[in-house]
Amino acid sequence: xxxxxxxxxxxxxxxxxxxxxxxxxxxxxxxxxxxxxxxxxxxxxxxxxxxxxxxxxxxxxxxxxxxxxxxxxxxxxxxxxxxxxxxxxxxxxxxxxxxxxxxxxxxxxxxxxxxxxxxxxxxxxxxxxxxxxxxxxxxxxxxxxxxxxxxxxxxxxxxxxxxxxxxxxxxxxxxxxxxxxxxxxxxxxxxxxxxxxxxxxxxxxxxxxxxxxxxxxxxxxxxxxxxxxxxxxxxxxxxxxxxxxxxxxxxxxxxxxxxxxxxxxxxxxxxxxxxxxxxxxxxxxxxxxxxxxxxxxxxxxxxxxxxxxxxxxxxxxxxxxxxxxxxxxxxxxxxxxxxxxxxxxxxxxxxxxxxxxxxxxxxxxxxxxxxxxxxxx
Amino acid sequence: xxxxxxxxxxxxxxxxxxxxxxxxxxxxxxxxxxxxxxxxxxxxxxxxxxxxxxxxxxxxxxxxxxxxxxxxxxxxxxxxxxxxxxxxxxxxxxxxxxxxxxxxxxxxxxxxxxxxxxxxxxxxxxxxxxxxxxxxxxxxxxxxxxxxxxxxxxxxxxxxxxxxxxxxxxxxxxxxxxxxxxxxxxxxxxxxxxxxxxxxxxxxxxxxxxxxxxxxxxxxxxxxxxxxxxxxxxxxxxxxxxxxxxxxxxxxxxxxxxxxxxxxxxxxxxxxxxxxxxxxxxxxxxxxxxxxxxxxxxxxxxxxxxxxxxxxxxxxxxxxxxx
Numbered sequence: 001x002x003x004x005x006x007x008x009x010x011x012x013x014x015x016x017x018x019x020x021x022x023x024x025x026x027x028x029x030x031x032x033x034x035x036x037x038x039x040x041x042x043x044x045x046x047x048x049x050x051x052x053x054x055x056x057x058x059x060x061x062x063x064x065x066x067x068x069x070x071x072x073x074x075x076x077x078x079x080x081x082x083x084x085x086x087x088x089x090x091x092x093x094x095x096x097x098x099x100x101x102x103x104x105x106x107x108x109x110x111x112x113x114x115x116x117x118x119x120x121x122x123x124x125x126x127x128x129x130x131x132x133x134x135x136x137x138x139x140x141x142x143x144x145x146x147x148x149x150x151x152x153x154x155x156x157x158x159x160x161x162x163x164x165x166x167x168x169x170x171x172x173x174x175x176x177x178x179x180x181x182x183x184x185x186x187x188x189x190x191x192x193x194x195x196x197x198x199x200x201x202x203x204x205x206x207x208x209x210x211x212x213x214x215x216x217x218x219x220x221x222x223x224x225x226x227x228x229x230x231x232x233x234x235x236x237x238x239x240x241x242x243x244x245x246x247x248x249x250x251x252x253x254x255x256x257x258x259x260x261x262x263x264x265x266x267x268x269x270x271x272x273x274x275x276x277x278x279x280x281x282x283x284x285x286x287x288x289x290x291x292x293x294x295x296x297x298x299x300x301x302x303x304x305x306x307x308x309x310x311x312x313x314x315x316x317x318x319x320x321x322x323x324x325x326x327x328x329x330x331x332x333x334x335x336x337x338x339x340x341x342x343x344x345x346x347x348x349x350x351x352x353x354x355x356x357x358x359x360x361x362x363x364x365x366x367x368x369x370x371x372x373x374x375x376x377x
Numbered sequence: 378x379x380x381x382x383x384x385x386x387x388x389x390x391x392x393x394x395x396x397x398x399x400x401x402x403x404x405x406x407x408x409x410x411x412x413x414x415x416x417x418x419x420x421x422x423x424x425x426x427x428x429x430x431x432x433x434x435x436x437x438x439x440x441x442x443x444x445x446x447x448x449x450x451x452x453x454x455x456x457x458x459x460x461x462x463x464x465x466x467x468x469x470x471x472x473x474x475x476x477x478x479x480x481x482x483x484x485x486x487x488x489x490x491x492x493x494x495x496x497x498x499x500x501x502x503x504x505x506x507x508x509x510x511x512x513x514x515x516x517x518x519x520x521x522x523x524x525x526x527x528x529x530x531x532x533x534x535x536x537x538x539x540x541x542x543x544x545x546x547x548x549x550x551x552x553x554x555x556x557x558x559x560x561x562x563x564x565x566x567x568x569x570x571x572x573x574x575x576x577x578x579x580x581x582x583x584x585x586x587x588x589x590x591x592x593x594x595x596x597x598x599x600x601x602x603x604x605x606x607x608x609x610x611x612x613x614x615x616x617x618x619x620x621x622x623x624x625x626x627x628x629x630x631x632x633x634x635x636x637x638x639x640x641x642x643x644x645x646x647x648x649x650x651x652x653x654x655x656x657x658x659x660x661x662x663x664x665x666x667x668x669x670x671x672x673x674x675x676x677x678x679x680x681x682x683x684x685x686x687x688x689x690x691x692x693x694x695x696x697x698x699x700x
Contacts, residue, residue: 032482032485032486035486035489036485036486036489037489084467084469084470086416086469086473133676137676137679137680141679141680141681142681143676143679143680143681144679144688146416146469147621147622147625147675147679148676148679150416150618150621151618151622151672151673151675151676152672152676154615154618154669154672155669155672155673155676158665158666158668158669159665159669161665162663162665162666166663290473290477293470293473297470329485329488329489330485331484331485331488333480333481333482333484333485334481334485335481336477336478336480336481336484337477337478337481337482337485338481339477339481340473340474340475340476340477340478340479340480340481341474341478343470343473343474343477344456344460344470344471344474344475344478347466347467347470347471347473347474348460348461348464348466348467348468348470348471348474349459349460349464349466349471350466351464351465351466352464
């Protein structure tokens with residue numbers, strides 16, 4: 001498809017436009033705050049204070065960010081191949097089974113650094129498995145991956161309720177959750193990393209899986225821009241017909257990409273299950289898979305954009321709790337609105353301000369060209 | 378006889394739960410047939426339900442509630458239309474965005490305005506739809522077999538229920554027997570042909586999106602003004618997605634949509650009924666399996682194992698005139 005918009009300098013393309021979209025999204029969110037009868041500036045102050053005011057708060061912010069890096073990468077990888085994976089939510093949920101099984105099996109006998117790799121493999125494998133079917137159905141049977149992944153989110157939710165109420169729940173316990181893991185199923189916190197910066201982690205669950213998330217972000221960068229598979233993915237995402245012409249196996253790429261995407265989503269489960277709760281609970285994903293969509297759109301599907309976008313949403317989650325505490329009329333549902341607005345302005349309406357900016361740049365370009373000419377004459 | 382009454386009761390609740398699905402799926406039919414995919418049925422329905430509940434509670438008038446529902450839902454549709462038709466953004470991304478914006482703002486605004494934990498005040502009297510007893514329903518109640526079918530199954534529903542079922546043939550008529558319908562379907566299959574004929578693709582798609590908004594408004598109003606007495610947070614609970622599934626399951630055809638919605642409604646009614654009761658021959662079926670069944674069926678259908686669901690050809694693709 002031809003791009004009907006003028007080409008912009010890279011810094012405007014990847015810096016200015018996302019920034020403008022983000023600012024507009026926050027302005028609209030501010031209007032909602034006004035509508036509720038609170039002061040948006042106060043809300044912003046409480047949010048930033050709540051997210052970064054103390055070492056403990058920063059720990060929570062980064063804990064949430066860890067989760068969103070995984071789900072953001074998951075959505076982004078699929079975006080590069082032209083696939084929209086709305087199923088990260090379900091894949092993360094199912095990925096939890098892999099983590100829980102590894103922990104339940106070995107937590108009493110093995111130290112965490114033995115259980116952790118197994119849990120990583122388990123979570124990625126279960127997440128990938130849950131994404132395999134939608135991918136395969138798209139590749140071989142032509143059913144649209146968006147619809148199937150939505151359906152799989154619901155199927156995953158039902159399946160997990162069944163498993164947690166009947167299979168994984170210890171006998172004689174009412175709550176639908178696994179037993180609490182022993183030391184082997186608990187990831188160490190990153191106190192040492194925080195103390196380098198002179199911060200105290202307090203009670204926050206900021207843990208080793210953050211490092212894994214950074215590693216995964218680097219891995220995704222290598223995959224997409226430094227490997228043959230990544231090149232094929234991007235070709236397919238840009239132009240499926242060009243990919244077909246070049247002999248790239250569309251079906252194979254679709255299935256592999258969906259499985260990588262699902263695996264990344266599944267690894268998200270490590271953070272809440274092994275890092276905070278030390279057990280698998282009902283609905284532990286809490287919409288993080290959907291936040292991943294906003295994170296990927298805001299980060300322009302590039303790991304270097306996804307990490308700050310994830311931190312921003314981590315800030316919203318942690319700071320949002322603080323706002324809810326200070327201003328009772330603004331609950332954490334405010335984050336859901338902001339998330340929706342970011343998806344709207346950074347995603348669906350990303351071209352809204354482009355013509356105006358393009359014109360502005362064209363104007364500047366012409367003027368400087370004219371200036372150069374007059375100087376030369 | 379007891380078995381017969383159980384069946385009647387299940388069918389009666391089937392009708393009750395399938396009404397919002399029928400409204401929403403027909404709403405989706407109009408936009409998707411015009412080539413605009415809509416994941417945002419869920420959000421529009423939720424927004425409409427909230428508007429209906431809030432306005433009916435404040436004014437005490439059910440019709441004001443219904444109008445507010447339609448208004449909000451149409452506005453949300455126009456946002457979707459602006460993003461996906463005018464700005465040529467991704468239709469799926471826009472739909473997802475609308476779902477989130479509505480899910481968050483209904484809770485925030487509901488809590489700020491009514492302070493009842495995201496609910497709107499309970500409605501009664503004129504602020505809520507009342508059930509209608511069809512003529513002679515009481516007189517024929519004792520007639521064996523046909524009596525209960527008439528007086529319990531067909532009579533005693535809300536006006537919106539009858540509207541929903543009447544909309545099925547009406548939508549068929551609009552889509553297949555009017556000029557507007559022909560053009561609407563054409564714009565979903567081959568927009569450039571419609572453009573060549575001198576008809577505005579943009580305006581036609583906007584009208585389709587508005588039709589979708591009106592119908593989603595009815596779906597939402599049914600939830601908060603008829604099925605329950607007021608809005609409860611997150612009350613659509615995935616019904617928009619089930620409607621979407623029904624739309625695909627029905628291969629984008631009006632009568633099939635009604636049947637698909639009734640089927641999914643039946644599964645829902647049955648799963649409530651079967652909670653704790655074993656099924657003859659099969660034994661205990663986990664409730665979760667029954668709840669997941671509509672989604673599983675849709676996946677199987679989409680995979681082409683039960684016929685093939687072919688979406689409108691130009692669906693999901695923004696129309697670019699200059700070329």
